[in-house]
Amino acid sequence: MAKAHLNNRVGPVLRACELTAAVIEAAQEDNPDKVIRVDDKGAYVRIDTDGELILRRSTLEAALGRPFKMSELEVNLGSFAGRIETAEDQVRFYYNKTL
Numbered sequence: 001m002a003k004a005h006l007n008n009r010v011g012p013v014l015r016a017c018e019l020t021a022a023v024i025e026a027a028q029e030d031n032p033d034k035v036i037r038v039d040d041k042g043a044y045v046r047i048d049t050d051g052e053l054i055l056r057r058s059t060l061e062a063a064l065g066r067p068f069k070m071s072e073l074e075v076n077l078g079s080f081a082g083r084i085e086t087a088e089d090q091v092r093f094y095y096n097k098t099l
Contacts, residue, residue, distance in 0.1 A: 009037075010082030010093040011048030012055075012073070019076050020045050022063035023055060029063075030054050044078050052094040053082075 011027070014020050027036045027047050031054060039046040047053075061068045070091055082095035 008050045009048040010095045011053045013046045013079040025063040026055050026059040030056050054092050056090045
């Protein structure tokens with residue numbers, strides 16, 4: 001791990017649930033200029049990208065086909081990489097490197 005300091009990956013780690021597919025879809029739609037990585041470990045799924053990942057409530061609602069409260073994401077969020085900023089209409093995972 002000599003290059004661990006170069007890691008700039010951010011995003012949620014979700015328990016495997018019905019929300020997971022919607023979060024993957026929203027991550028791809030809300031971050032079109034990013035490569036979204038999905039690492040399915042069975043019991044949990046790590047979804048990440050470099051620098052910043054945004055998930056919008058409206059995109060999650062469209063993916064789920066129902067109303068959605070951002071607090072539902074928090075309930076299924078086992079962990080996350082980076083820093084997190086939550087609002088009523090979106091959640092932002094980000095990391096600003098300072099080397």
